Amino acid sequence: MSRLLERLLGRLPIGWLQLVHQRGRFAAALSGVAFANVLVFVQLGLMSSMGVSTLRPYQFFQGDxxxxxxxxxxxxxxxxxxxxxxxxxxxxxxxxxxxxxxxxxxxxxxxxxxxxxxxxxxxxxxxxxxxxxxxxxxxxxxxxxxxxxxxxxxxxxxxxxxxxxxxxxxxxxxxxxxxxxxxxxxxxxxxxxxxxxxxxxxxxxxxxxxxxxxxxxxxxxxxxxxAQPDAVADRLKTLIADPTLRIRSYADAMDEEVRFQQTQRPTGVIFGFGVLIGVLVGIVIVFQVLSADVADHLREYATFKAMGYGQSFFLGVVVEEAVILGMLGFIPGVIAGWGILTLMARVTTLPLFISFGMAVTVFIGTVVFSALSGMIATRRLAAADPADLF
Amino acid sequence: MPDEDFSIQASALNHWFGTGEARKQALFDIDLRIKRGSFVVMVGASGSGKTTLLTLLGCLREIQDGSVILLGKELRHATPAQNVRLRRRLGFIFQAHNLHESLTARQNVLMGLQVKGHIDKTASDRAAAHVLGLLGLADRLDYLPANLSGGQKQRVAIGRAIVGNPDVVLADEPTAALDWDTAANVVDLLKRLGQARGTSTLMVTHDNRILDRADRVLTLEDGRLVGDEDRRA
Known part of the structure; x- marks a missing residue:
């Protein structure tokens, strides 16, 4: 892994080496990221299941x-x-x-x-x-x-x-x-x-x-x-000018109901907040881990500053750590999330699953938000003053 | 005016700490020129301003008053980016080794090379191993700092400072944790660097045995340069 990262980064993979040096903290950090992933997957699974189950009865019929x-x-x-x-x-x-x-x-x-x-x-x-x-x-x-x-x-x-x-x-x-x-x-x-x-x-x-x-x-x-359903629906609205009616294409009716269930219904809103909370938990965990890590290495970072390493180097190291945490934390997160959703689906008969698109979205989100947390954590580097080393 | 013969030229250099009534002057009107390739030792009691002077000459603090020309570049009003670039041409040896605990001895030394930009991995690995070999650590290349003694850690830190062939080495009590034979070896290494590559060394030390090997000894007292003895003769 070290050699692969060294080749990719074109420098010593200091972030990776720092993470694996403190294995206990590394494992705790990965568990934290995985936990946040599970939260997000469960909430996204529920939200997605709401969409799937909302559309299910529409699929019994064929209409325009x-x-x-x-x-x-x-x-x-x-x-x-x-x-x-x-x-x-x-x-x-x-x-x-x-x-x-x-x-x-x-x-x-x-x-x-x-x-x-x-x-x-x-x-x-x-x-x-x-x-x-x-x-x-x-x-x-x-x-x-x-x-x-x-x-x-x-x-x-x-x-x-x-x-x-x-x-x-x-x-x-x-x-x-x-x-x-x-x-x-x-x-x-x-x-x-x-x-x-x-x-x-x-x-x-x-x-x-x-x-x-x-x-x-x-x-x-x-x-x-x-015939174009939207065009016909528009004509029918003129033909049947009754304000107590709602005339729309079948496809629009499906979209509108999914949107209504996910944004107007308390359950949909709760699931949405659940996703948000999962993301926030993940950001806080990664930030805390990286922040503590930066604080622990202030003296070493100050030494590197004295040697002539610039801000981009430190940003690179911390973001390297963040991305590794995000990527490796995703693996147990997706496995545990899949397991929990499968169990919930069995108990509730709801269509709960992790789709490929959902997994990719959460993976990218995890890496991006982890990197964001890392960038925030680098603010502590300002405290590393090389003049204090002498 | 920059003079090619000198690595460091300080003139009328003053420095203060604090503000208002708490403002205290740490350095007074320092005039100093250090020739390329020379091995200069600085002595003085604790609080005499040695460390402050080292940090000013090493672009680690802003010049408040006076002038410092380091490697031909005026440090007064230099931007942080200019300071960073200039520091890459220096080698710092701190009293505390400040090694990165997650990196092996070789990797810590490599950090002194990587700062200069991309260098072929095989060549840089070889250079790091060579320097550590010169410092008597050929059998400790892949040891983490936690598994090295205090003296060995300090030698790794010295290796990190010199592996990139710096133009100036600024060192603060680098041999304090070393036995005399090892300390003498380090001093000889720095002197050889001066002869071969023109590296100037400014070392703060209290070890009288090192004074005997110095080209020049500077004495600081209460922020003033009170002694400047040429020992080459």
Whole structure:
């Protein structure tokens, strides 16, 4: 390592030699950087999982434009939309089809654990609005009280989920009715519910008698091939000039909800602060280590100053130490972070993982912030006065 | 005016410490010229101003009053960058060795070479080993300071000061931790450097045996240069 660094730096790797000379302090410093990395990875993992789980239900459907109530910041919130707006939207030459989408949380008493399933009521004859995996099985929903169940829902064992098929459906009570799941699809627990359930709009209205078939939660529109969703959405805003509505492309709806969840929701903000705290902890740890190291070597640094070494040399040594700490501290940090997120994912069924992009970002951030801490720590070098050496 | 024959020329040099009523003069009207290649010893009681003079001549303090021309460059009003560049042509030997604890003897000596810029690694390793060999440390090249005796550490510090072939060596009690044979060897080495490369040495010492080997002995008393004895004759 020394030889490699000497070749890279074109000088003795004093920073590295100083670090390995005090192995106890070096190990403590690496643990500190690793700890900060774990904090950042866990918080980033949670934030990313929030984004992934937010987008998950959007992936069940295929649409180009979403019409929602003005207060519908998420797919599961907000007021209803009159079905008449769908009919009006169909007047646009580029709108080829529309479907009302009903959404509500359905409780499922599982004995020891009660879970809530985000339930979508859809038109069972409109397979063209569904993702291929779900569209293939949509026929079963034509039966009253039939359902397609999320096999990754919290509280549902793998064995239970695997056993669900047409010949061996799973029946359960909810909202005073008996629902029967004939098939499954891959959803997963999120921050708002424990999983998903698909039923026909008629079954949905049976579960929620107060709801009206003329007022779904959202309206999904499909456009003719080649039509621009943003342009059509703009036209529809003119055609349906109702301020209580929100008309946007499906892609925009997804982006806006992710942004809302991460910046407006307390959980998203907390995760964001968690990342910030992780970064600050890392900066403070590296700064403390380097600052103490500079203080311990003031006399040697003063000697080097007397010999004619300039500020850039000292900056180079301290930044060398900082970058080494950042790089080597990252390795245990990413391993521990991966382990913790994997464990958390197993317990919560949230999509928690470290993506390659996340790892690269944290690595670069760790090295950059470590270097920044090192630069701050060099301020103590001003105390190294070579005139005091004689 | 700079004179090529002299490494150091100080004239009407005064220096004070502190400000206001606490201001105290440490050096009074020092006039001094040290020839290239000469081995000069400076003596004086503690507090006589020897160290202050060394730091002023070594560009480690700002010249307040008077003039110092070091290696042809006027130090009064010199910028910090100019001082740094000039210090690279000097060799400092401190009373405390001030070796870097994480570096081996050879690496500590190499620091005296690296300051001069990029030098071929093989050549610089060889130069460091050669100097340490001259100082009797050929078998201690890869020892850390913690594993060296006080005298050995001081010899490494001397090696660090001279490995870059400095134009001037400024030394403060460099032989205090050495036995006489080793101290004599160090003095001879510095004198040989003076003869071969024109390196001037200004050494503060209390060792009378070294006075006998000096070309010139300066005596400082209460900040004044009160004695200047030429011993070459």
């Amino acid at each position: 434009i979403l019409i929602s109530a003005a207060d519908a910041n998420t797919l599961t919130e907000g007021g209803n939309v009159a079905r008449q707006w769908m009919l009006q939207a169909l007047a646009d030459p580029d709108v080829v089809a529309g479907m009302g989408l009903f959404v509500a949380l359905v409780p499922w008493d599982r004995g020891e654990t009660d879970i809530s399933l985000t339930t979508f009521g859809i038109d069972p004859f409109r397979a063209d609005f569904l993702a291929p995996e779900i569209a293939a099985d949509i026929g079963v929903l034509q039966v009253q009280d039939a359902a397609i169940l999320d096999r990754l829902a919290r509280g549902l064992t793998q064995e239970e989920a695997a056993a669900i098929r047409l010949q061996t459906p799973l029946s359960f009570e909810s909202q005073g009715r008996t629902l029967t799941a004939y098939d499954t699809f891959a959803g997963g627990g999120g921050f708002g519910g424990d999983g998903y359930l698909l039923v026909s709009d008629q079954t949905f209205l049976s579960l929620f008698p107060a709801r009206s078939s003329g007022a779904p939660d959202h309206i999904l529109l499909r456009l003719s091939p080649g």
